[in-house]
Amino acid sequence: MLISVLKYNFKMYMKSHKYIMPFFIFIIYMVMAYSIRLLDIVGSMVSSAAFLFALMTWIGFTYCSNIELIAEEVLILKLKSHTRYWVSKIIFMGVVGVFFSILSVGLPIIYNLICNVFKYPVTFSDIVVSFIIHMFLSIIGALIGMLLQPRIISNRKMAILGAIFIVLMSIIKGPVINEVPYSKYVMWIFPPINEVSTAYLDLMHFNIANLIMPLIIMIIYIFIESFILIKRMKKVLF
């Protein structure tokens, strides 16, 4: 059943053409980010993951906006469960995140084989860790977007402002905590982009050992976001 629902979600999403603008922006980012040589792979990949996080927030938000209400109601009844319905939506966003993660990591690596973009030779752990970071941050971003959907925040302008605020705070949370140490008691609420970048600060290559802590934080973050989303949507209903 899960595969069938993912297929349904995929077809509906593709037919909605909501992916065109984000994909276009993604291509522009890739061209701009990798038009400069010689790049530090750690810095490039962390920036790219942060960008993908922001992009997926947008994708998650638009995915849940302007939905075909009646068709979605029919789907919920076919699935016999609101939880199953929302889990399928989260997994679908995860699939979209994986797709963009493959492109975000794969394209620069291929480009590097042709044009030597990176300063140092790319290692296996660079590829694996980059992909994992992209994938998890993209899912976190998509969930943020889904949490800001019109059925939770009815004022669209507030939702967009909220998304921009969360994305910005996630990116600048490290420097803010350095400046105002007490802010860490509040800043933990924002997505863990800073935890990822701090783990590889001043390193030339990614390593799997440094990923463990950020990975645990990201997994916990995804579970909490998913829990809040499902709980909230089961309360709001349609």
Place this chain on the structure above:
Amino acid sequence: MNIPIIRIKNLVKKYDDRLIFDDVSLDIMKGESIALTGHNGMGKSTLIKILCGLTRITSGEVIRDKNLKFNYIPENFSQLNIKAGEYIKLIGEIEGISKDDFVKKTNYLYKEFNLENMINTSMKNLSKGTLQKISVVQALLSKPDILLLDEPLSGQDSDSQKTFIRMVRELIKDGVTVIMSCHEVFLIDQLSSRILQVKDSKIFEIKRADISSEKYASMTFYRKEADKSFVTPNINGIYEYHENEDYIEFKTKISESNRVLTEMINSGYTLKYFER
């Protein structure tokens, strides 16, 4: 027949400040076929959504088995940007229907509802009646525990209406509980064993004779000259709607006939025939 499949206790439902249901209790028995009647905006569609858990309630309790399978025919189906046949195929896959069964079932349903030439058309380009037939097909692909029908005949031609009634009757015979919101007396007469009227935030059980005395007016209009593609007029209170190449015909309650006539003329249609 005497087991409640859904039990509503002290239901209160509000939309903003508007009270839709006020302390309503209701038992729906397994195998019953219930018609919900009442004026537009009284809460019939809301009640259907409450029964299957699609909308939240303000207070009270709706008791039902978690695993009940609901099939639902909404009043206005989404005009999706996807071919009708493709949509039905996706729904069939979600329902877990085997390939052979799916082909057999859809061939039968497409033929019965005269949809064979429509399945490769995008749903956003279908007329209201055809879209409603697609909605019927998705609901009849599998046997549910409860079939929810919200104005199921709106816009459908008379042959499809007959087919629909026959198929729903077969499901009732098979023990499926049917809950239907509708205005058409002939449909209530043919399908429903129990009639509930939604009125003044309450639900009343009414007798068949109470609704059958309603008088109807017949109206026939020429198609709009400039609109040969033709879209079913989006006007409330029209029943037994039929269309052909040259004109459209339907019935409306005598009490609503002046309003409907005015709205049709204001929408650009020319009256051909009127009978009270």
